[in-house]
Amino acid sequence: MSIAVLGSTNMDLVVGVRTAPLRGETVHGHDFRTIPGGKGANQATAAARAGGAVTMVGAVGDDEFGRRLRAGLAADGVDVTGLRTLPGPSGTAHIVVDAEGGNSIVVVPGANGGVTGLAEGDEERIARCDALLLQLELPLEGVLAGAVAAREHGVRTVLTPAPARPLPAELLAVTDLLVPNEHEAAALTGLSDPRAAGEALLKEVPEVVITLGEAGSYRVARDAEPVRVPALPVRAVDTTAAGDTFVGALSVAVSEGRPVPEAMAWAAAASALAVQRPGASSSMPTRAEIDALADGR
Template sequence: MTSSIVVLGSTNMDLVAYVAKAPARGETVTGREFRTVPGGKGANQAVAAARAGAEVSMIGAVGADDFGVRMRAALEHSGVDTDLLRTVEGASGTAHIVVDDEGGNAIVVVPGANGTVTSLDHGDEALIGTADALLLQLELPLSVVVEGARAARERGVRTILTPSPVQPLPPELLAATDLLVPNEHEATALTGETDPAAAAKALLQQVPEVVVTLGAAGCLHAVRGAEPRTVPAPRVRAVDTTAAGDTFAGVLAVALTEGRPMPEALAWASAAAALSVQHEGASTSMPYRAAIEAALA
């Protein structure tokens, strides 16, 4: 049965410069290529989930500019429903990204239209209530993230939160989060623990289940009442790691809402993320379901 996922999150146009080595402070370097690619953590997770086979709807906002038109079209091209994606006056969100030849990146996000999404309307709440899972991140104002998580909890909908860009999480958001998916740096920032297992254990004091992504080392899964376990990632040559975490979260949500056990769901998400880092771009690098299944086979 096809699962239903709602994403409450950001849409940004990624302005990506590819360089041999990222510039240090005060330094100017020459890039080899520049691209504009539809992205944003919310939109990325929506595309990843849709390509993995879920029915996906997006709640958020784009600006009344060319970037907004392009981002809406890109979401729809991947099968994401955009009926509740608002168009507001002003500029769309942008992410200014530098990608080096080792596949690493540095990112500056300018919220633009995303900053106008401060609360849900009735249609948003009704849509959330129809979903099997709600995907959340922190590129929208925190007020609406909390409101979305509460709406999902009240309606018995699973909430999956990626705490990025990392910031202190209010108790009311943690109380309405079923699964927290930070990367290792975010887990450290939230807990002060540099060891991922220790960080996961600390986070379990606030949420019932945690998956800490570890890049090329895979991920660590922790649930209350059991010891954390590490799941290795496929070994690949990374070209661009932008949106690998979003790919992981979107595909993980699909696997879980389809009823797959967590070990199988993590294998799915890891395979998808490994496929994504072998190609340049954010949403453009995300694999379709057939490619994920072929990788696992």
């Protein structure tokens, strides 16, 4: 259950509105919160709360946000010795959440932009783990360096291709599991049907799990039959961290040796809990909460 995460840490600046503004429009918000986030830190938090032993690799700035981000991860039991501090501001994400739980996000990289490779000790941190979780909020050369190191040490690589962008062949060649949402899968393949997109992606990576929001998730692999797992019916309040919660919980379940359909269902329960609460890291459930929902308690 040992998981390394090479990824972003951001302070989320979250505004709640009834309806998101159109271009050139001003609307009234009804609340404002600062919540630790970033896709990397979110996945680290989700995995730690789901019961994994998690190491975070990345960077924060030498500002108050950086101190809060580091302290928040540590409070959840994440090992932050690989979270370096760089001069300047930490990353921020500016998030508008509407009354139906939908969101739009602008990310300012800050210190995350300085992670262009592995720092001293990072390769050893990755090598000690069972899996490495990656996303695309860091410079691509930093993501690739982590994936290459993981492959060299026999560590399973799990890539969330978000924000969506073209993926170089050398990164796909060292990716074991690709976890896009349906929009990212369509952007990568040009195919809107998740099944067709999954089959296309199998030409590049050995396993793909596509998250489908309210429709659940869909898994294809070169050595297994396709699997479709439904989502749990809930009323979403904020979907900001749904995907990261799913990936963190899925990685823990797979690392424990659970069958993939069972792992996907358990991760779906984690996401269902997260979307019923506001915020990113603040919404993520504990292992006991996930077990209770997954077991129907």
